[in-house]
Amino acid sequence: MRFLFTNGTIVLPDRLLEQGQVEVVGRYIRAIDAASTAATVPHGTHVVDLNEGFLVPGFVDLHVHGGAGHDFMDATEEAFRAICQAHARHGTTSLLATTTVARHEQHMEFLRVCHNLCTPPQSSATAAALGGTGRPTFAAERAGQLPPTGGARILGAHFYGPYFAKEARGCHPGAAIRPPRPDEYLEYLSFGSCIRRASVAPELPGAETFVRACRALGIGCNAGHTHATFAQMEAARSWGITHVDHLFCAMSDRARLRQEQTYPMRGGVVEATLYFYDLSTEVIADGKHLAAELLKLAYKIKGPGALALVTDCNRALEMPDGEYVFGPRDGGEPILRRDDVGLMPDGKALASGVMGMDHGVRTMLALTGAPLVDVIRMATLTPARIAGADKEIGSIEIGKVADLVVLNRDLHVREVYIGGAKL
């Protein structure tokens, strides 16, 4: 298949190309031009009129629990497919299937299904060794076809629960929270090739050994659901933790730590995340979790290269208001969908998101006033880098996989292409 996207603004990694056009051949982006310089359209090319809207890279979501009534912890191929198809309708073309706190066998079931459906990035070095062209690719994806999910590509798992601090569990079920133990996690890590990132609360016993075991397999490590001190976060960096889950949510700060410490006042996870340049982080940009000033603070200090937008979306995406279960139906936590967000049953505490990434992009833009280029980067190239897939996806550049979203002038999703195949 050959596509020519024309008559709109192309959002490049560092600038807007107005009245630009992009040519896609097979699975890859072949050319990017100003419209006037383009040669005649080759026979058989499908011309896509952007109608003065935008062409942006497909969104990459590092933190997705579910959608369309399903949670990844339902651990069936049907659930995985439905979630990936739902998020693709909101412009997400790659995601990390994210676990919740659950029992051991439920994590194993999740990993088996994830392994069957994920298409992890393959480094160009590996492609060359396999006799390929050296061009980046995703194994098991075919030209002209969507990924095996029929929607967003699963880059791999974000192994999120169960290694959280109990006091920082948020909406995750408390009973199954536990510290990492090698006899257990080595079973999970046997699926290492499809785990892209793993989270742990650094203050737990065994956290360091867990992080080092993940790093040895090339799995990126996050601090999450943690009441660590600044000093514990500094130590965690030296083990190989490079990213912090949903900034400001389910984490310690000076005020929280002060409840247990006398003086001097000390920093916690919030302060450490803002302080260390080499820690990237993410914000749930649904406009319900964080007020404008917190989104602005995160953007100002971390910048578009180290701050990703995430949905943290639960199964209530595209579902009516009402009661749902966060995590596995067997043992998960009851939550509500109300007011375009997830809430605990008392309606007082937040319980993850219910909106797609397109909503996050529009909300971040409206609440922070950040330039469109930066907001798109935080939903594409930056999370792609954090997921270890920025050689393949995350920006409109020649040679990259053609994951593209057509947005109309008010930034609503009109068309979605994954690997050059139209959704």
Ligand SMILES: [Zn+2]
């Ligand atoms: Zn969380």
